[in-house]
Amino acid sequence: MLSMYELTGNEMYLDIAKEDEAYMWSYWNTTTCNGGLIWNIPTLSYHNAISNELFLELTAKLHNLIPNDTEYLNHAMKEWEWFAASGMVNPEGLVNDGLTEDTACINNGATTWTYNQGVVLGGLVELYKATGETSYLVSARSIADAATNSTLLIQDGVVTEPCSSETDCEPNGTNFKGIFIRELAKLNAVLDDHPYADLIAQNAEVAYNNARNASDFYGFLWMGPFDTVTIGTQEAAVQLLTAAYLG
Known part of the structure; x- marks a missing residue:
């Protein structure tokens, strides 16, 4: 609001x-x-x-x-x-x-x-x-x-959730990573050294290349492979890509 x-x-x-x-x-x-x-x-x-x-x-x-x-x-x-x-x-x-x-x-x-x-x-x-x-x-x-x-929340530089798959997460849990990135970007923007910019950009690139299918649907795991799309996974992808764009 x-x-x-x-x-x-x-x-x-x-x-x-x-x-x-x-x-x-x-x-x-x-x-x-x-x-x-x-x-x-x-x-x-x-x-x-x-x-x-x-x-x-x-x-x-x-x-x-x-x-x-x-x-x-x-x-x-x-x-x-x-x-x-x-x-x-x-x-x-x-x-x-x-x-x-x-x-x-x-x-x-x-x-x-x-x-x-x-x-x-x-x-x-x-x-x-x-x-x-x-x-x-x-x-x-x-x-x-x-x-x-x-090491629980970041694996090989990619944000992940403590639950390992879309089916293991409650429905709204599929968007948690997107919320994290959105809020991390707010902090990154006010810090002079912008310490999280590279992490945000890297996650966006990895998700775009590995978690996306031909219809631009995004799966739960940003590191891929594409699995199941939900409203939550799409919301998370929008928040990730927006954060990277605003950089």
Whole structure:
């Protein structure tokens, strides 16, 4: 919605984004884990990475688009303060899926999905733009470096998912790599040395040459061979090629 607002200037999209933020904020947890958004609304349970990362990026970007805002910036800073102290980032610097569902509220050691390494980068970039504090870029670069140096997430220079095939991933998991690359590109753009440009370009070239069929459908594995196309694999390819083009 905020991207549409930036493109069109239509206040309707901004209003929808504000409504989304208010809904998410209403589920900020004040009883367990010292805060944070919950993921499972029906059971009011599970603090996971993606919900909180998306809230971070949404609130920080809302602040950057709304003159004289303080509310959304306060929410963004509160989110990052909680996230950074939550233990969601493991000792290897990667973001696990969430926290344990007990009073300990510690890292649950669950899958380090690529998109969980990505969305937080976009949020931290927006916080940097909002405040000018380079510490946010330092934190973002630490997570990005851990991801791009991970032998689990990068194989022969190509981004891959911890699940090995399209059928092993839940349907939306086929787009996770695209989300990661999109957000990595946002960080790359604001760093003076553009350290991830070569990785992004290499992945686009590999996917174009190996994961694409004659109809311009893209499979799940960017290193190839072409396997099964889904909406998710096509979305991921669009985000990868766009990131490489914008370079």
